[in-house]
Amino acid sequence: MLKVTNINVYYGAIHAVKDVTLEVNEGEIVTLIGANGAGKSTTLQTISGLLRSRSGNISFLDENIGVIAPHKIVERGLAQVPEGRRVFLRMTVRENLEMGAYTQKASGVAADLEHAYALFPRLKERQRQVAGTLSGGEQQMLAMGRAMMSRPKLLMLDEPSMGLAPILVEQIFDIITEMNREGVTILLVEQNAQMALSVANRAYVLETGGIVLHGDASELIGNEDVKRAYLGG
Amino acid sequence: MSFLSHLISGVSLGSIYAIIALGYTMVYGIAKMLNFAHGDVIMVGAYACFFIVSRYGMSPLLGVLLSVAVCTLLGILIERLAYKPLRAAPSLAVLITAIGISYLLQNSAQLLWTSNPKVFTSVVGAGSLKFAGGRLSISVTAIVTIVICAVIMLALTWFTGKTKMGKAMRACSEDKGAAQLMGINVNFTISMTFAIGSALAAIAGVLLCSAYPTLMPTTGSMPGIKAFTAAVFGGIGSIPGALLGGTLLGIIEIFGKAYISTQLSDAIVFAVLIIVLLVKPTGLLGTRIQEKV
Ligand SMILES: Nc1ncnc2c1ncn2[C@@H]1O[C@H](COP(=O)(O)OP(=O)(O)O)[C@@H](O)[C@H]1O
Ligand SMILES: [Mg+2]
Numbered sequence: 001m002l003k004v005t006n007i008n009v010y011y012g013a014i015h016a017v018k019d020v021t022l023e024v025n026e027g028e029i030v031t032l033i034g035a036n037g038a039g040k041s042t043t044l045q046t047i048s049g050l051l052r053s054r055s056g057n058i059s060f061l062d063e064n065i066g067v068i069a070p071h072k073i074v075e076r077g078l079a080q081v082p083e084g085r086r087v088f089l090r091m092t093v094r095e096n097l098e099m100g101a102y103t104q105k106a107s108g109v110a111a112d113l114e115h116a117y118a119l120f121p122r123l124k125e126r127q128r129q130v131a132g133t134l135s136g137g138e139q140q141m142l143a144m145g146r147a148m149m150s151r152p153k154l155l156m157l158d159e160p161s162m163g164l165a166p167i168l169v170e171q172i173f174d175i176i177t178e179m180n181r182e183g184v185t186i187l188l189v190e191q192n193a194q195m196a197l198s199v200a201n202r203a204y205v206l207e208t209g210g211i212v213l214h215g216d217a218s219e220l221i222g223n224e225d226v227k228r229a230y231l232g233g
Numbered sequence: 234m235s236f237l238s239h240l241i242s243g244v245s246l247g248s249i250y251a252i253i254a255l256g257y258t259m260v261y262g263i264a265k266m267l268n269f270a271h272g273d274v275i276m277v278g279a280y281a282c283f284f285i286v287s288r289y290g291m292s293p294l295l296g297v298l299l300s301v302a303v304c305t306l307l308g309i310l311i312e313r314l315a316y317k318p319l320r321a322a323p324s325l326a327v328l329i330t331a332i333g334i335s336y337l338l339q340n341s342a343q344l345l346w347t348s349n350p351k352v353f354t355s356v357v358g359a360g361s362l363k364f365a366g367g368r369l370s371i372s373v374t375a376i377v378t379i380v381i382c383a384v385i386m387l388a389l390t391w392f393t394g395k396t397k398m399g400k401a402m403r404a405c406s407e408d409k410g411a412a413q414l415m416g417i418n419v420n421f422t423i424s425m426t427f428a429i430g431s432a433l434a435a436i437a438g439v440l441l442c443s444a445y446p447t448l449m450p451t452t453g454s455m456p457g458i459k460a461f462t463a464a465v466f467g468g469i470g471s472i473p474g475a476l477l478g479g480t481l482l483g484i485i486e487i488f489g490k491a492y493i494s495t496q497l498s499d500a501i502v503f504a505v506l507i508i509v510l511l512v513k514p515t516g517l518l519g520t521r522i523q524e525k526v
Pocket of ligand 2: 037040041042083158159
């Protein structure tokens, strides 16, 4: 479904992503784990078209998306929940969700809103509230609900558990598996490797810009190097 | 009665500043740049109307419509050719470009139409209404100006609050990257913002010259600077702030002229701005953009 081949991304002279190759098949949950600064967010931003790779290729549903505008990539069915949530703080919860549906026909929006509210009942209670007044967990739910409004085929989430209490992390991961069961393919970026590996089918490990390891999540969870570096033992 | 009459003149002049200030504030809110050529777009709009109505004797309505069309295209063109290539450039480079465009428009107008003042034919008509047994006289131009400003404010409030495009503009003004991840075409949205701001500039130019009928290549310059002041005064980026700032500025200017000194009225206007900014650096209705968590 998504094939990233040998991409290289720079910030000026900083070579942030080095020859990264990864693949996500339809129906999977794939996780990309790695320490802070490894290049995870840069990789996702490049797939979404906000940053450009100097070489290599990114194909989604057999189309080269490395050359098309970010808003067109969303139209193709590839959405992202960015790191730090980035909800529109001055807009209401409902308006945020409507922005998520920007690429959709008006006729389908009401049903999609109900679907988002079913996944996140808290958002329905707060639909008229300005997003800036929500708690961190609620903002994460809003960011996820908002991304779902574009009816993505592939959803990329960048550290959805960041800064959340363990009980909320649990809830967020439950919803990710729920979305996957509904047919959305998932590419999940996490520093919380334990949680990520427990829900994912396959995993890639990113270290200082390069992929150092990949395989089935169940294998990596038992891998000694992964245990030492990312699972606290 | 003279107090009331000055107040109405002040609100009327302030309405023109407010309409111009909307253009500054909307463009600043979304493109995060000060479009210093905005005042000169007003001048181009006024010339367009002047030629259609005074030279070719066509109807004032047609004059206004064509003036709006010319300015809308001009605004889109300026953004596309001068500002879009600088989207990633430092803001100082963009500012200097905007000042350059301002001079380009003024000098082109001088070349094309000379710097001789033209007498603008009002698109509203010269009459005035008498109240209180003839002691209070209000020009039709003043009334029309105030009404049009009110209509524009209501329309813009509806547009940004209720329409898909308007909400997309607010999303872009908060976070362009996140807006792109929603599937919003940010370049198109910025282009639309320039179109709306410039269309409003045309209306402001026609109203301004209907009230003060001398038209020259520099006609837009001073009102442009004052409207920019009004936008900052009210809180740059805020639409109600542009209305409040513009109206107050107009009132202060007319009262300053009437009760203090004609020569000093501009100095008074800018002194008030400085005091407001010292007390409240974000302007009257401006808010600091919240830090992201
Ligand atoms: N806007 C930027 N400008 C310069 N360097 C950046 C920028 N964003 C990230 N980097 C650098 O690129 C590297 C990868 O960052 P990032 O992709 O954010 O990592 P991760 O998401 O894995 O924490 C880091 O070394 C980081 O310092
Ligand atoms: Mg990151």
